Amino acid sequence: xxxxxxxxxxxxxxxxxxxxxxxxxxxxxxGDLHAIYVDEETGRRSRYQNNxxxxxFPRVFDYGSIDGLDLPSKGLIHGEQTYHYERPILVGEEILxxxxxxxxxxxxxxxxxxxxxxIQSYGEDRDGKTVFTSTQTVIIxxxxxxxxxx
Numbered sequence: 001x002x003x004x005x006x007x008x009x010x011x012x013x014x015x016x017x018x019x020x021x022x023x024x025x026x027x028x029x030x031g032d033l034h035a036i037y038v039d040e041e042t043g044r045r046s047r048y049q050n051n052x053x054x055x056x057f058p059r060v061f062d063y064g065s066i067d068g069l070d071l072p073s074k075g076l077i078h079g080e081q082t083y084h085y086e087r088p089i090l091v092g093e094e095i096l097x098x099x100x101x102x103x104x105x106x107x108x109x110x111x112x113x114x115x116x117x118x119i120q121s122y123g124e125d126r127d128g129k130t131v132f133t134s135t136q137t138v139i140i141x142x143x144x145x146x147x148x149x150x
Contacts, residue, residue, distance in 0.1 A: 003140075006101040007101050008100070008101065009068075011064030011065055013098045013124075015096055018095060020091050023038070034054075058089070058095075061097045066099065066101060076139065078139075082134065082136075095124065096125075099122070101118070114139055114141055115140035119137075121133065121135075
């Protein structure tokens with residue numbers, strides 16, 4: 001159980017600034033140019049009086065690194081990711097982000113044993129209030145596990 005030792009370990013908090021240009025580029029990249037993301041006047045007239053970042057924008061944030069958790073550069077599959085919001089992310093604000101390893105387990109698949117690493121990520125405002133959480137599952141293939149374990 002290669003990654004079990006990391007359950008409960010966290011990264012240090014990293015400050016991320018929600019930059020207007022980055023939000024616009026992200027919205028363009030995902031093909032969702034809704035005015036609440038890109039038009040300043042629409043943002044000012046909204047109930048938040050600001051533009052918002054798209055719901056999956058936290059994917060581009062820096063969450064720091066968890067000491068010793070070195071994932072291989074090949075053989076990883078992005079299995080699943082979910083987001084939960086307490087409130088929208090506003091353009092211009094600072095979000096403090098960090099990640100924690102929540103679980104690791106293995107399952108036998110058609111190609112052999114695979115590892116499943118569950119990572120929970122957090123985004124907080126400057127007052128320490130949670131803005132969002134994200135849970136992702138990273139699948140580590142058998143080929144990579146053999147390379148890592150010798």
